[in-house]
Amino acid sequence: MNNTDSIKWLLFKVGAVLVMVFSVIYIYFTVSYMKAYNFYSLITLGDVIEYNGKIIICASGIPIIVLVFFFSLRLLLKKGVDPLKTSTSLGRIWGGLSMISICIGLISSFIIPFILMASPYTSCNIGKHSSYYVINPELCKTITP
DSSP states (O other), X not given: OOHHHHHHHHHHXXXXXXXXXXXXXXXXXXXXXXXXXXXXXXXXXXXXXXXXXXXXXXXXXXXXXXXXXXXXXXHHHSSSSSOOOOOOHHHHHHHHHHHHHHHHHHHHHHHHHHHHHHSSOEEOOSGGGXXXXXXXXXXXXXXXX
């Protein structure tokens, strides 16, 4: 292996590791923001719902990030710097499901506000409370963001 091939190999492996680190950080922050923005209140439909469309879009992107993570792991464990020649059937299926997940997330992030407007929930359109929906408008005063 000559000098340029060893530099290529090193850059190839370092790039794969950096993409894997980015993937783990993305998943960690998305899950932590889902907890911080009380994403689960949208599922449980209590008296107060906190809705943020960005979290839904980020959460729908997790499957594609998992695919990128395992693709990078496959590149990291591969010998040499040649491109991968074959794709796996599991990778194709997961990629298709990831695209479906992203499409559903994008569509639902735009539809959910209209569903909440048609439901008995009322939006708290006051500064920091703009992402909250409540059954009784008096509950807007009790929310501490």
